[in-house]
Structures are given as structure tokens and as C-alpha cells.
Amino acid sequence: xxxxxQTPKYLVTQMGNDKSIxxxxxxGHDTMYWYKQDSKKFLKIMFSYNNKxxxxxETVPNRxxxxxxxxxxxxxxxxxxxxxxxxxxxxxxxQGGDGIYGYTFGxxxxxxxx
Amino acid sequence: xxxxxxxxxxxxxxxxxxFTTYCNSSTTLSNIQWYKQRPGGHPVFLIQLVKSxxxxxxxxxxxxxxxxxxxxxLHITATQTTDVGTYFCAYSGAGSYQLTFGxxxxxxxxx
Numbered sequence: 001x002x003x004x005x006q007t008p009k010y011l012v013t014q015m016g017n018d019k020s021i022x023x024x025x026x027x028g029h030d031t032m033y034w035y036k037q038d039s040k041k042f043l044k045i046m047f048s049y050n051n052k053x054x055x056x057x058e059t060v061p062n063r064x065x066x067x068x069x070x071x072x073x074x075x076x077x078x079x080x081x082x083x084x085x086x087x088x089x090x091x092x093x094x095q096g097g098d099g100i101y102g103y104t105f106g107x108x109x110x111x112x113x114x
Numbered sequence: 115x116x117x118x119x120x121x122x123x124x125x126x127x128x129x130x131x132x133f134t135t136y137c138n139s140s141t142t143l144s145n146i147q148w149y150k151q152r153p154g155g156h157p158v159f160l161i162q163l164v165k166s167x168x169x170x171x172x173x174x175x176x177x178x179x180x181x182x183x184x185x186x187x188l189h190i191t192a193t194q195t196t197d198v199g200t201y202f203c204a205y206s207g208a209g210s211y212q213l214t215f216g217x218x219x220x221x222x223x224x225x
Contacts, residue, residue: 041200043215090156102147102159
């Protein structure tokens with residue numbers, strides 16, 4: 001199936017741990033993104049990346065780092081997890097840098113830090 | 115900076131009633147997109163509006179972009195229980211790779 005897939009779907013971990021969330025898209029899109037959705041359902045951009053440029057939202061702590069081994073993958077690595085990092089993280093992709101054809105989202109990773 | 119307000123935050127309607135959500139910007143938008151997120155699901159792209167005064171329809175859904183390109187609306191005629199979810203507007207700045215989402219309108223439909 002053509003899609004944006006992210007793993008794991010659920011992640012429960014202790015404070016201070018380091019974790020990664022993987023994202024892959026087979027849509028041939030050239031730009032990928034990470035969004036954080038908090039308990040109030042507010043969707044906030046964290047990163048966008050195409051094969052030329054990484055844009056980091058200035059409010060994202062540097063404990064969060066995107067890693068892109070190739071155009072179809074954009075993984076999210078988080079160091080020293082904190083309670084406030086608990087949220088749903090969505091990966092997305094789009095064709096074209098301005099996303100005029102819409103974003104395709106993955107099904108999300110629910111991260112719970114205890 | 116650019117600010118987009120989405121209202122209302124919540125809306126409860128009886129099945130069969132109409133529903134409208136609005137996005138209002140303090141500055142002119144180059145385009146606006148609409149997404150639907152079902153409970154427990156992920157945002158799904160519905161449509162993009164680009165032109166001043168543009169109106170687009172998808173079955174019972176009508177999308178409008180204001181003449182000044184500062185506001186947009188999504189109207190659902192005769193809501194059904196399958197319309198339940200959160201509706202988001204989203205926009206990108208000129209030359210930006212990133213969509214900024216409104217805070218969403220959560221729609222509940224009472225059968």
C-alpha cells in the first residue's frame with residue numbers, strides 16, 4: 001500500500017531515556033515533516049526536511065533531532081525524555097516544498113513518558 | 115507574525131443539522147487547506163483553496179475562501195455521525211515548507 005508509515009504506534013518509556021520513532025513514505029514525495037499533537041489536539045510543526053534543507057522550528061528543544069538516511073525516511077530521535085514530551089507524534093510528507101497538494105500523514109506514535 | 119483563529123473550538127449538533135467552522139487571519143493568506151481528523155486517527159487532507167472568493171464543494175461539504183483571502187470556512191450540510199471529528203484549517207507562509215495548523219473545531223453529532 002502507498003502510505004506514510006511510522007513505528008512504533010505506541011511507546012511507553014521512562015524519563016531520561018533516549019528513543020527513536022521511524023517514518024517511511026513510499027509516495028515519492030520530496031518533503032517530510034514531524035508534527036507534535038498535544039492533549040488539546042493542537043498540531044505543532046517540529047521539523048520539515050527535503051533533500052536540500054532542514055528547517056527546525058525554533059521552539060523545539062535540541063533534545064529532538066531528525067535523521068534522514070534517504071528521501072523516503074525521516075526518523076525522529078529524542079534524547080533525555082521528559083514528562084512534557086508525552087504526546088502523539090505525526091510524520092507527514094508532501095510533494096513540492098509548499099505542500100500545495102496537501103500533506104499525507106502517518107497514523108501517529110503515541111509517546112508516554114513515565 | 116501571522117495569526118489564524120479557528121472558531122468555534124467545539125460544536126455539538128443534532129444529526130441532520132448544518133455545521134460551519136471558520137478560520138480568520140490577521141493577514142492575507144496565500145492559500146488555505148482543510149483537514150479532518152477522526153477520533154483516534156490522523157489528519158486527512160480534504161482540500162486546498164488558493165484563489166480569492168474561491169468556493170469548492172465535495173458532496174455535503176462546501177469550502178470558501180474570502181475575497182480578501184483573510185478568512186475561510188467549511189460548511190457541512192445535514193451532518194451525519196460519520197462527520198464526527200476535528201476539522202483543522204492550515205496555511206503556509208510564502209516560500210515556506212511548513213504548514214501551520216489552526217487549533218481545530220471538534221464536531222460532535224448527536225444521533
